[in-house]
Amino acid sequence: NIYPAELTLKLLSIIPPQKQVRKGKSLKDDDVLQNLPVGTTATMYFRDLGPQIGWTMVFLAEYIGPLFIYLLFYFRVPYIYSQQDAFTSSSNSVVTLACACHTCHYIKRLIETIFVHRFSHGTMPLRTIVRNCVYYWTFSAWLAFYINHPLYTPPSYGDMQVNYALAIFVLCEAGNFSIHVALNNLKAEGGTKCRKFPLPTKNPFTWLFFLVSCPNYTYEVNISCFYDYGML
Structure with missing residues (x-):
């Protein structure tokens, strides 16, 4: 099956006098054929971009992860810290405040993604979202681990x-x-x-x-x- 979101259309141009064949840049979605620098005939080719994902889903995936990962550390689910600290809470009010700020920050980002942001590009490669999510999710886990640690000091x-x-x-x-x-x-x-x-x-x-x-x-x-x- 061919999915338009996974394809890019490029224009093939011949450069005189050596008549070199050069592959042009990917055409934009709103490009009109009659406005392109071609004569009566034009050669184009498709390129498979591989699996793609919409930008809204990209941001949702990046932000939902840190939101829930941080809460796992805040509630100290088993196997993160020692078993005796499982499902305990910190006595430091700043730890609760940090959780509230972190949660509100990512809820704001999710709201902006759904209701505020407008994206000029339709999709991005699926492999790229994996890299982005690893960054956001890992950094959130690293941050939450130390702030919610039983030995944390104010x-x-x-x-x-x-x-x-x-x-x-x-x-x-x-x-x-x-x-x-x-x-x-x-x-x-x-x-x-x-x-x-x-x-x-x-x-x-x-x-x-x-x-x-x-x-x-x-x-x-x-x-x-x-x-x-x-x-x-």
Whole structure:
């Protein structure tokens, strides 16, 4: 069976004077044949891209894993730590706070994937999602293992450090969401192929567009940094 999502169409071009045959780049889904640089005849060929998966499913798979993997460590299911610690809970309130922040972070990502993000590319190779999931899931397990460990100790500077980190974490989460909404509105006006430069709005979280082109990543980096800072 032939599935359109697993195929790419390329244009074959002949370059004078040696009449070299060159395979062009993959054509876009919205390319029109009469607008391509060809004469009265054109040679094209299909290339099998292998198993593909939609981008929405890619992000859902990447984010659902860390959400549940972290909870396995938080509830200390058997065989993760010692048997005497199975299904016990930490006495440190910061551990519960860390779990709440981590859970809310990935729930936000799932909501954005379903309701906010617009994807300009239809699919990605199935083998790539395996690599991406291994990264997200492994990092989440590594993080959860130490934070929920029975020997975990609270942050060095106590509640002041935790509260400061929590405030910055929440602000950056709100900023990250605001930027994603702003980018979504931009694509809603011009489509997924829109090439407009995003501009700040009345929302103060979007004012970072004055300084950087992709403030969503600026907020994302700070989310990770202050989450870690609040746990150390």
